[in-house]
Amino acid sequence: MTAARFQAIGLAAGTIGPIDIDVDAGHCLGLSAPSGAGKTRLLRAMADLDLHEGDCRLDGVSAANMPAPEWRRRVAFLAAESAWWADTPREHFDRGCEKLLDALDLTSALLDMPIELLSSGQRQRMALVRTLAHTPEVLLLDEPTANLDAVNIDRVERLIAAYLTTHRACCIWVSHDRAQLERVASSLLILDAHGQPCDAPCS
Numbered sequence: 001m002t003a004a005r006f007q008a009i010g011l012a013a014g015t016i017g018p019i020d021i022d023v024d025a026g027h028c029l030g031l032s033a034p035s036g037a038g039k040t041r042l043l044r045a046m047a048d049l050d051l052h053e054g055d056c057r058l059d060g061v062s063a064a065n066m067p068a069p070e071w072r073r074r075v076a077f078l079a080a081e082s083a084w085w086a087d088t089p090r091e092h093f094d095r096g097c098e099k100l101l102d103a104l105d106l107t108s109a110l111l112d113m114p115i116e117l118l119s120s121g122q123r124q125r126m127a128l129v130r131t132l133a134h135t136p137e138v139l140l141l142d143e144p145t146a147n148l149d150a151v152n153i154d155r156v157e158r159l160i161a162a163y164l165t166t167h168r169a170c171c172i173w174v175s176h177d178r179a180q181l182e183r184v185a186s187s188l189l190i191l192d193a194h195g196q197p198c199d200a201p202c203s
């Protein structure tokens with residue numbers, strides 16, 4: 001079992017931010033802002049995928065003091081539109097993922113389908129399975145249910161909640177759906193259209 005506390009201190013990507021966040025093990029921070037405000041850029045900065053200012057820490061250890069591949073394995077970014085390197089999902093897994101597939105109502109036959117034949121919702125759920133199969137300590141989720149119907153949204157929300165509890169992991173969940181963030185997150189960070197934190201809820 002892992003147990004992770006994630007902090008971002010003075011995190012900025014260009015003119016977006018700076019923001020400070022502190023998410024304890026087992027918790028989820030909801031992040032909401034208008035389209036184009038910079039949510040994806042901030043998540044990518046947290047995963048150390050793009051140039052940024054400020055510091056991120058995992059259990060007090062700065063990203064600067066950890067090899068980048070290790071940081072990115074432990075602090076996993078799930079993109080809104082998943083990228084795949086091989087022809088089929090199965091080639092992206094080095095361990096069993098049946099329980100995760102079951103939890104998201106995906107059949108194991110889908111593992112051998114060409115990626116481009118999966119529906120957008122199947123691809124989005126398969127990308128989440130791929131992320132969780134590597135047991136990261138921090139989940140950076142960029143609109144993880146954007147392509148899903150209500151039943152599958154519920155499945156994803158339940159799976160993430162169970163994962164956070166079981167692994168004592170933490171999560172930052174980006175969504176435009178404020179009602180969803182109220183369900184899944186224990187705290188909220190709202191940004192304005194310029195990527196600056198709002199004290200009061202802003203649209």
Ligand SMILES: Nc1ncnc2c1ncn2[C@@H]1O[C@H](COP(=O)(O)OP(=O)(O)OP(=O)(O)O)[C@@H](O)[C@H]1O
Pocket residue numbers: 014033034035036037038039040041042050
């Ligand atoms: N690497 C980059 N360098 C400079 N600007 C960028 C870069 N990537 C994205 N942008 C710009 O930064 C702004 C924020 O983009 P971002 O994708 O983070 O928005 P978002 O809040 O996630 O939006 P949405 O809700 O529509 O997905 C956009 O104007 C985008 O064009």
